[in-house]
Amino acid sequence: MFIQQLIERLGSEKVSQSETELYRHSHDESSHQAVEPDVVCFPEGRKDVEIIMAVAREFKVPVTPFGAGSGLEGQVIPIKKGISINFERMNNVVKFSPEDLVITVQPGITRLQLNKIVNRHGLMFPIDPGADATIGGMVATNASGTTAVRYGSTRDQLLDLEVVLADGTVIHTGTNAKKSSSGYHLTGLFAGSEGTLGIITEITLRLHGIPEHTVAARCTFDTPKACAEAAQTILLSGIPVMRMELVDEDSISQVNQYGGYGFPVCHSLFFEFAGTMRAVEEESKLAEQLMRDLGCENWEVASGSKERMEIWKARHEMAYAYQHVKGMSTTGADVCVPISRLAELVEFARKLIDESGLTGGVLGHVGDGNFHTIIIYDPNVAGEKEKAEYTNEALALRAIEVGGTCTGEHGVGLGKMKFQETEHGAAVAIMKQMKRMLDPDCLLNPGKIFLD
Amino acid sequence: MFIQQLIERLGSEKVSQSETELYRHSHDESSHQAVEPDVVCFPEGRKDVEIIMAVAREFKVPVTPFGAGSGLEGQVIPIKKGISINFERMNNVVKFSPEDLVITVQPGITRLQLNKIVNRHGLMFPIDPGADATIGGMVATNASGTTAVRYGSTRDQLLDLEVVLADGTVIHTGTNAKKSSSGYHLTGLFAGSEGTLGIITEITLRLHGIPEHTVAARCTFDTPKACAEAAQTILLSGIPVMRMELVDEDSISQVNQYGGYGFPVCHSLFFEFAGTMRAVEEESKLAEQLMRDLGCENWEVASGSKERMEIWKARHEMAYAYQHVKGMSTTGADVCVPISRLAELVEFARKLIDESGLTGGVLGHVGDGNFHTIIIYDPNVAGEKEKAEYTNEALALRAIEVGGTCTGEHGVGLGKMKFQETEHGAAVAIMKQMKRMLDPDCLLNPGKIFLD
Ligand SMILES: Cc1cc2nc3c(=O)[nH]c(=O)nc-3n(C[C@H](O)[C@H](O)[C@H](O)COP(=O)(O)OP(=O)(O)OC[C@H]3O[C@@H](n4cnc5c(N)ncnc54)[C@H](O)[C@@H]3O)c2cc1C
Ligand SMILES: Cc1cc2nc3c(=O)[nH]c(=O)nc-3n(C[C@H](O)[C@H](O)[C@H](O)COP(=O)(O)OP(=O)(O)OC[C@H]3O[C@@H](n4cnc5c(N)ncnc54)[C@H](O)[C@@H]3O)c2cc1C
Numbered sequence: 001m002f003i004q005q006l007i008e009r010l011g012s013e014k015v016s017q018s019e020t021e022l023y024r025h026s027h028d029e030s031s032h033q034a035v036e037p038d039v040v041c042f043p044e045g046r047k048d049v050e051i052i053m054a055v056a057r058e059f060k061v062p063v064t065p066f067g068a069g070s071g072l073e074g075q076v077i078p079i080k081k082g083i084s085i086n087f088e089r090m091n092n093v094v095k096f097s098p099e100d101l102v103i104t105v106q107p108g109i110t111r112l113q114l115n116k117i118v119n120r121h122g123l124m125f126p127i128d129p130g131a132d133a134t135i136g137g138m139v140a141t142n143a144s145g146t147t148a149v150r151y152g153s154t155r156d157q158l159l160d161l162e163v164v165l166a167d168g169t170v171i172h173t174g175t176n177a178k179k180s181s182s183g184y185h186l187t188g189l190f191a192g193s194e195g196t197l198g199i200i201t202e203i204t205l206r207l208h209g210i211p212e213h214t215v216a217a218r219c220t221f222d223t224p225k226a227c228a229e230a231a232q233t234i235l236l237s238g239i240p241v242m243r244m245e246l247v248d249e250d251s252i253s254q255v256n257q258y259g260g261y262g263f264p265v266c267h268s269l270f271f272e273f274a275g276t277m278r279a280v281e282e283e284s285k286l287a288e289q290l291m292r293d294l295g296c297e298n299w300e301v302a303s304g305s306k307e308r309m310e311i312w313k314a315r316h317e318m319a320y321a322y323q324h325v326k327g328m329s330t331t332g333a334d335v336c337v338p339i340s341r342l343a344e345l346v347e348f349a350r351k352l353i354d355e356s357g358l359t360g361g362v363l364g365h366v367g368d369g370n371f372h373t374i375i376i377y378d379p380n381v382a383g384e385k386e387k388a389e390y391t392n393e394a395l396a397l398r399a400i401e402v403g404g405t406c407t408g409e410h411g412v413g414l415g416k417m418k419f420q421e422t423e424h425g426a427a428v429a430i431m432k433q434m435k436r437m438l439d440p441d442c443l444l445n446p447g448k449i450f451l452d
Numbered sequence: 453m454f455i456q457q458l459i460e461r462l463g464s465e466k467v468s469q470s471e472t473e474l475y476r477h478s479h480d481e482s483s484h485q486a487v488e489p490d491v492v493c494f495p496e497g498r499k500d501v502e503i504i505m506a507v508a509r510e511f512k513v514p515v516t517p518f519g520a521g522s523g524l525e526g527q528v529i530p531i532k533k534g535i536s537i538n539f540e541r542m543n544n545v546v547k548f549s550p551e552d553l554v555i556t557v558q559p560g561i562t563r564l565q566l567n568k569i570v571n572r573h574g575l576m577f578p579i580d581p582g583a584d585a586t587i588g589g590m591v592a593t594n595a596s597g598t599t600a601v602r603y604g605s606t607r608d609q610l611l612d613l614e615v616v617l618a619d620g621t622v623i624h625t626g627t628n629a630k631k632s633s634s635g636y637h638l639t640g641l642f643a644g645s646e647g648t649l650g651i652i653t654e655i656t657l658r659l660h661g662i663p664e665h666t667v668a669a670r671c672t673f674d675t676p677k678a679c680a681e682a683a684q685t686i687l688l689s690g691i692p693v694m695r696m697e698l699v700d701e702d703s704i705s706q707v708n709q710y711g712g713y714g715f716p717v718c719h720s721l722f723f724e725f726a727g728t729m730r731a732v733e734e735e736s737k738l739a740e741q742l743m744r745d746l747g748c749e750n751w752e753v754a755s756g757s758k759e760r761m762e763i764w765k766a767r768h769e770m771a772y773a774y775q776h777v778k779g780m781s782t783t784g785a786d787v788c789v790p791i792s793r794l795a796e797l798v799e800f801a802r803k804l805i806d807e808s809g810l811t812g813g814v815l816g817h818v819g820d821g822n823f824h825t826i827i828i829y830d831p832n833v834a835g836e837k838e839k840a841e842y843t844n845e846a847l848a849l850r851a852i853e854v855g856g857t858c859t860g861e862h863g864v865g866l867g868k869m870k871f872q873e874t875e876h877g878a879a880v881a882i883m884k885q886m887k888r889m890l891d892p893d894c895l896l897n898p899g900k901i902f903l904d
Contacts, residue, residue: 097792099792100792101687101688102790142631142633142637144631153631156608169878171877171879172876172877172879173879175855177788177789177790177855177857177860178788178791179600179604179605179860179861181605181864182857182858182868182872183875183876183879183883184644184645184883184901185607186641186882189636189637192635192636192637209690236551278734282730336629336630337628337629338552338628340551368629369629369630370630399629403627405627405629406634407634408632409633411634412635420634423634424623424624424634426623427623427635427638429621430617431636431638434886435636437885438882
C-alpha cells in the first residue's frame with residue numbers, strides 16, 4: 001500500500017523492489033545481520049525526500065538513509081524494514097564558491113567525486129575514511145580517518161546542513177559564514193546522528209588548499225607500544241603531520257599477502273608531511289631525528305608520488321586485507337583515547353588479541369589517539385565469534401574508563417549501542433529526549449544508537 | 453523567601469544582596485538597559501550550583517549565570533530578576549594534562565588566569581576576545597576574536613562540558629578523547645547557548661603549543677574595501693596568518709587619541725605571523741609582496757616584542773577608544789559573511805555610518821569574514837540612538853541576505869533576538885522546542901536568544 005503511494009507520487013523509476021536493490025540495501029561492510037528493506041527509493045531532489053517522508057508518516061513506515069553502504073556498524077541496515085533512501089541520484093554540486101573555500105553539495109556525492117571537482121581549483125576536501133563514502137554518510141557518522149590529525153573530523157568541516165525533519169519541516173542549521181554565535185548550534189547535532197534525527201539533503205562544506213608538496217615516510221619499532229609512544233613524541237614536538245598511522249606486524253603481514261607488497265614485517269608508523277617544499281623537508285628531517293632517537297629502524301622516505309601512493313594504498317587496503325581469507329568474518333574496535341593513554345591501550349589491545357587465540361591486528365590513526373583492532377574469526381567454529389566480540393568489548397570499556405570513547409569515527413549503529421550508557425551516563429536520557437522530540441513516531445532509522 | 457533558602461542552604465558568605473553586587477550584576481559592557489537581580493550567589497563548586505538550581509525550581513525563580521560581564525549583547529542582564537550566579541570562586545584547574553594538550557577547568561577561570569598556568573608548559577589557550585572574559589562566558593557565547601582565523605572559535609576547542617540542567621541532572625557532553633562519533637553531539641549545542649539550556653560547571657579544553665616566533669606587521673590602503681580585498685588575497689594565498697585585522701581610518705584616529713599612539717590615520721590591516729623563525733620570515737615576506745602588489749602603503753614590520761605588543765594593545769583598546777567621549781553611548785554590529793562578500797559589506801557598512809551623520813568606525817577579524825561597526829551617539833539627543841540602531845539593523849539584515857550571520861562572535865543576548873527568525877527560519881521553532889524540553893519552566897536566563 002505505501003509502496004503503491006511511493007510509486008504514484010515519485011514515479012516508478014524512483015522506486016525499486018528488485019532483489020538486487022533489496023539485497024544491496026540490506027547490509028553495509030560490517031558483519032551485522034543483514035535485513036532487507038521493503039522498498040528502495042532513489043530521490044532526485046529534496047522534494048522527493050519530502051514526499052518519501054510524507055508517505056512514511058502517513059503509513060508509519062520506517063525510513064533509513066543509505067549513502068555508499070561503507071559503514072562499519074550496521075547503520076544502514078533497515079532492521080525494522082520499510083523504506084531505504086538511496087542518495088546516488090542526489091550527487092550534484094549545488095553551489096561552488098572557490099574564492100570562499102566553500103562548496104554546497106547534495107548528500108549522495110562521494111568523496112572522490114567531490115575532490116575531482118574541487119582539485120581542479122587547487123582545493124580539496126581532506127577528510128579521508130579510505131572508502132569512497134558519500135558526503136552524506138560521512139556527515140551522518142562524523143567520519144574522519146587518516147587526515148583528522150590535521151583537519152579534524154567531518155563535523156569540523158560543516159557550515160550548514162539542509163535537513164528534512166520527520167514532520168516534514170525543512171530547516172537550515174547554519175549559514176555560509178565561517179563562524180557564528182547565532183542561535184543554537186544544530187549543525188553539530190545533526191552531524192553524527194546517523195539518520196536518526198533527520199534526512200540531510202544539502203551540505204555546505206569548508207574546503208582547504210592542496211599543499212604544494214607532500215612526502216611520505218615509514219619506520220618500524222619493536223612493539224606496538226613503542227610505535228604509540230613515538231606518535232606521542234611527534235605530536236608534542238608540534239610537527240603538523242598530515243597523516244600518522246600505526247600498523248602492527250600482523251597487519252603488515254596481511255597486507256603484504258593481500259596486495260603483494262614487501263613492507264618489513266614489523267610494527268610500523270606511516271607518516272605523511274605536506275606543505276611548502278621547505279616546511280616539508282624540515283618537518284620530515286625533524287621527525288626522522290626524533291624517531292631515530294627513540295630507536296626506530298627502517299626509516300624510509302618516499303618522496304616520489306608512486307611510492308607515496310603505494311604506502312597509502314596499502315594502508316587503505318588493511319581492512320580488506322583481513323577479509324581475504326575465504327569463509328572467515330572480521331570484526332573490530334574503534335576506540336579513541338587521550339594521547340597519554342594511547343601506548344597503554346595499544347598494548348592492552350594487542351594482549352587481548354593474543355589471549356583470544358585468534359588472528360588479528362592493531363592499526364589506526366594514532367595522531368588522534370584513535371585506533372582499531374581487526375580480528376578474523378570463523379563463524380562456523382563455535383565460540384570464535386564470541387571470543388572476537390569479547391576483545392572489542394573489553395577494549396571499548398577500557399577506553400571509556402581512561403576517559404576515551406567507544407567509537408572515534410565509525411559511529412554507533414548497532415555495534416556500539418551497548419556502550420552508550422557507560423560512556424554518556426545521564427546524557428543518554430537527554431539524547432533520547434531529543435530523538436523523541438524530533439521523531440516522535442520513531443520513523444527515522446529506528447533501532448540505531450539507542451534502543452527506543 | 454527563596455533568598456532565605458539560598459542563605460540557609462549555601463551559607464551566607466555565598467549569597468549577597470549588597471548594592472554593589474546587585475549593580476555589578478545588572479549590566480555588561482553593552483548599552484542595554486540594566487536590570488538588577490534580586491540576589492547574587494557565589495558558588496564554590498558544582499554542589500552549590502545544584503543547590504541554587506534546586507531553590508530556583510522550588511520557587512520558580514529565574515537564574516542567570518554571570519562570567520566576567522564583558523558581554524556585548526546584554527546576555528547577563530537578569531531581565532526577569534531572580535538569582536545571578538557569579539562564578540569567580542569557581543576558577544580552579546580541575547585537571548591539567550600537558551602531555552595531552554588538554555585541561556579541565558571550572559567556568560570562572562579567566563582567559564588570562566588560564567594562560568598564566570599553561571604558558572609555563574609551552575602551551576596556550578589561543579582564543580582571544582580582547583576582554584579578560586571567563587572561559588564559562590566564552591563557551592556560553594562561543595566567543596572568538598583576533599586568533600579565530602587560525603584556531604576557530606571557542607566551540608572548536610571543547611572536548612567535554614559538565615552541565616547542571618534545569619531539572620538538576622548533571623551531564624557530561626563529551627569525553628577526553630580528541631574526537632568521537634558516539635551519541636549526539638551535545639557539546640556543540642551547549643556552547644553558544646548563553647546560559648539558556650544549562651549551567652556549565654566544568655570545561656575540558658584543547659590547548660595548543662606556543663609558536664616559537666611571532667612577528668606583527670601593518671599596512672594601509674585607500675579604502676576599507678581595499679583592505680577587505682587585500683585580506684581575501686592573503687586568505688587565498690594560504691598564508692596561515694595568526695591574526696589579520698581591519699581597522700578603518702576613524703578607528704585609528706579614535707585609538708590614537710585614546711592611547712596616545714601615532715599610527716598613520718588611514719584604513720589599515722594589522723597582521724600577526726607565528727611559527728618557526730623560518731616560516732614566519734617566509735610568510736611575512738610573502739604577505740608584504742602581495743600587499744605591495746595591491747598598492748598598499750606604510751608596510752611596517754614590528755618584530756620586537758614591545759612594538760608588537762603596542763599594535764595588539766591598540767587593537768584591543770578600540771572598543772574602549774570609542775567610549776572615551778564622556779556622556780556618549782556606543783553601539784555596534786558583529787556581522788560575519790562569506791569572504792567573497794566581505795569587501796562589499798565593509799563598503800556598505802562604511803556608507804551606512806556616513807549616511808547616519810554619526811561618528812563611527814569599521815573594524816574586525818576580517819580573516820573570518822567577521823567585522824564590527826562601533827557608532828557613538830548621544831543618548832540625550834532625540835533620534836541619535838535610533839539612527840545608530842538603524843545602521844546595525846540594516847547591516848545585520850544585509851549580512852544575512854548574502855549568506856552570513858547577524859553575529860559572528862558576540863552572541864544573541866537581547867540585541868540580536870530580532871534577527872533570529874530571518875537568519876534561522878524554520879530552525880528557530882526547533883531551537884525553541886529544545887529550550888522548552890530542557891527548561892520547561894523557563895528558569896535559565898529567560899528572555900534571551902528568543903522570546904519565550
Ligand atoms: C575499508 C573501510 C575503511 C574505512 N575507514 C574508515 C576511516 O578511516 N574512518 C572513518 O571514519 N570511517 C571509515 N570507514 C567507515 C565508513 O567509510 C564511514 O562510516 C562513512 O562515513 C560511511 O559513509 P557511507 O556513504 O558509506 O554511509 P552509509 O554506510 O551508507 O551510511 C552511514 C550512516 O549515514 C546515514 N546517512 C547516509 N546518508 C544520509 C543522509 N543524506 N541523511 C541522513 N543520514 C544519512 C545512514 O543512514 C547511516 O546511518 C571505513 C569503511 C571501510 C569499508
Ligand atoms: C572591549 C571588548 C572587546 C571584545 N571583543 C570580543 C571579541 O573580539 N570576540 C568576542 O567573541 N567577544 C568579544 N567581546 C565580548 C565578550 O568578551 C565575550 O562575549 C565573552 O565571551 C564574554 O565572557 P564573560 O566571561 O564576560 O561572560 P558574561 O558576559 O559574563 O556572560 C556571557 C554569557 O555567558 C553566560 N555564562 C557565563 N558563565 C556561564 C556558565 N558557567 N554556564 C552557563 N552560562 C554561562 C551568561 O549567562 C551570558 O549569557 C568583547 C568585549 C569587550 C568588552
